[in-house]
Amino acid sequence: EAEVAQSPRYKITEKSQAVAFWCDPISGHATLYWYRQILGQGPELLVQFQDESVVDDSQLPKDRFSAERLKGVDSTLKIQPAELGDSAMYLCASSWDRDYEQYFGPGTRLTVT
Amino acid sequence: KNEVEQSPQNLTAQEGEFITINCSYSVGISALHWLQQHPGGGIVSLFMLSSGKKKHGRLIATINIQEKHSSLHITASHPRDSAVYICAVRAQGAQKLVFGQGTRLTINP
Numbered sequence: 001e002a003e004v005a006q007s008p009r010y011k012i013t014e015k016s017q018a019v020a021f022w023c024d025p026i027s028g029h030a031t032l033y034w035y036r037q038i039l040g041q042g043p044e045l046l047v048q049f050q051d052e053s054v055v056d057d058s059q060l061p062k063d064r065f066s067a068e069r070l071k072g073v074d075s076t077l078k079i080q081p082a083e084l085g086d087s088a089m090y091l092c093a094s095s096w097d098r099d100y101e102q103y104f105g106p107g108t109r110l111t112v113t
Numbered sequence: 114k115n116e117v118e119q120s121p122q123n124l125t126a127q128e129g130e131f132i133t134i135n136c137s138y139s140v141g142i143s144a145l146h147w148l149q150q151h152p153g154g155g156i157v158s159l160f161m162l163s164s165g166k167k168k169h170g171r172l173i174a175t176i177n178i179q180e181k182h183s184s185l186h187i188t189a190s191h192p193r194d195s196a197v198y199i200c201a202v203r204a205q206g207a208q209k210l211v212f213g214q215g216t217r218l219t220i221n222p
Binding site: 043105 | 153
């Protein structure tokens with residue numbers, strides 16, 4: 001069964017360092033989502049792509065976060081510089097199109113020290 | 114007040130019990146999702162509803178659009194059902210999902 005792949009699964013970094021996460025969606029899925037989930041809370045959308053275009057990045061802290069999906073397939077989320085408050089689970093999801101069921105990857109757990 | 118409220122926040126039950134988790138929302142929606150998250154973080158989509166009722170194995174999800182309320186039921190609960198169950202809605206005309214805070218379910222043997 002096709003799955004959303006994410007790497008790394010775990011990342012520990014010091015504050016002020018740069019960190020990057022990678023997501024490979026299910027083949028053929030046009031819509032890709034990056035979520036941040038703080039412990040004990042539900043996921044919060046950071047950015048949504050439709051193919052290679054950003055359709056919603058209203059909650060993305062653009063001074064330090066960036067996301068790209070250059071060829072409309074896999075995607076990278078970057079944080080530079082990382083802050084202590086960025087410690088969270090970063091989840092990637094994809095769907096066939098924007099109103100369809102979303103499939104989630106295993107997530108990347110980030111700890112900033 | 115959050116757009117999506119779940120209750121209870123935590124639920125502990127014995128194996129075999131019938132489980133109900135509730136979700137209330139405050140906006141008109143085009144779809145409601147129930148998701149399951151196990152320790153370690155992975156999220157699995159259980160149901161996507163826009164009306165009525167859906168059943169998959171021991172899981173049943175219902176939605177009442179007029180009352181802006183949905184329930185997730187688990188029959189004959191089992192310890193492997195222990196997880197966080199999350200309700201998420203897509204508001205009419207919106208593209209993104211808004212998530213509830215989740216219900217942590219623990220089923221004891």
